[in-house]
Amino acid sequence: MKEPLFKRFRAWQLNPFSFGSKSEGRHRCANCGTSFDGDYCPGCGQKYSIGRVDWVAVKEDLFSIVGLTKPSSLIMYLAQVLARPGYLIHDYITGRRQVCSSPVGKLGAVAVGAVLVNNFTKHADTSWTLPFIEQGGLFGKILEWMTSNLDWAILIQTFLLIFPTWLLFRYAPKFPRHTLPQGIYIQVFMSALVLIGMMLSRLCGKWMLVFIPVYYFIAYHQLFGYSLWGTFWRTLLCLGSVFYFFGVVMMVCLRISREFWSVHTTWEILSMFGAFLLLGAAALWLGWWIGKRNASACR
Numbered sequence: 001m002k003e004p005l006f007k008r009f010r011a012w013q014l015n016p017f018s019f020g021s022k023s024e025g026r027h028r029c030a031n032c033g034t035s036f037d038g039d040y041c042p043g044c045g046q047k048y049s050i051g052r053v054d055w056v057a058v059k060e061d062l063f064s065i066v067g068l069t070k071p072s073s074l075i076m077y078l079a080q081v082l083a084r085p086g087y088l089i090h091d092y093i094t095g096r097r098q099v100c101s102s103p104v105g106k107l108g109a110v111a112v113g114a115v116l117v118n119n120f121t122k123h124a125d126t127s128w129t130l131p132f133i134e135q136g137g138l139f140g141k142i143l144e145w146m147t148s149n150l151d152w153a154i155l156i157q158t159f160l161l162i163f164p165t166w167l168l169f170r171y172a173p174k175f176p177r178h179t180l181p182q183g184i185y186i187q188v189f190m191s192a193l194v195l196i197g198m199m200l201s202r203l204c205g206k207w208m209l210v211f212i213p214v215y216y217f218i219a220y221h222q223l224f225g226y227s228l229w230g231t232f233w234r235t236l237l238c239l240g241s242v243f244y245f246f247g248v249v250m251m252v253c254l255r256i257s258r259e260f261w262s263v264h265t266t267w268e269i270l271s272m273f274g275a276f277l278l279l280g281a282a283a284l285w286l287g288w289w290i291g292k293r294n295a296s297a298c299r
């Protein structure tokens, strides 16, 4: 009897590829002549089944173009990113690197797709204007660039998530104490989802931007293993903190460039800025502290 579809999907989500040796007996490498056990030649890496060009070779080549089963193909990468983002990240950064080859290169491919979609959907709805942008000044220029290159601006902000993620998910039940290099790779995978979200928002309307926080929630739930609620508030705080800190910096810089200077002293502005930053840091610290307390309570 066949298992129900959702059970098979669940099994695929947790373990999409079987990497074990599939061949039996001893082989002689058709490329370098080494004799060996297992699927791949230890001398040159060629697969045991590869030999003379025959119909099997033609079939395998065609399949590798479509890439429905190969972990290294772009299609499998997209399928994994969309259907098992957190498990994929966990596999990759804990050493099961064969589930996805060169995620940075794959992100580049998705970025090319995003640029193409961007260029082919130039309608009025895609330009974002902030009413308070002042012409001139360094920050005015930065903001101008950001609003006209929203995809790249959001992509850069994605990498600002490395630190709050590292802090808030430090005591995660499934994957505690991830390192900052691992954190970079988490965001490399998440950036692909962010770009897909941006593409969808250009094709289907801005409401599709909801895709991005929803996918952060799904991925962090799969990756870190907190409960739905525990994942929800941490993800919200994580994403919120980046927008908050960014907003505070932006606001203060904009105000400084305006008539604000003449009304308030430098000291007043700086202390206000400091108070806002402290408030954000306190929220992050509280999130970290709750995680630490719960983790030690479990022990």
Ligand SMILES: [Zn+2]
Binding pocket: 029, 030, 031, 032, 033, 034, 041, 042, 043, 044, 045, 046
């Ligand atoms: Zn060989």
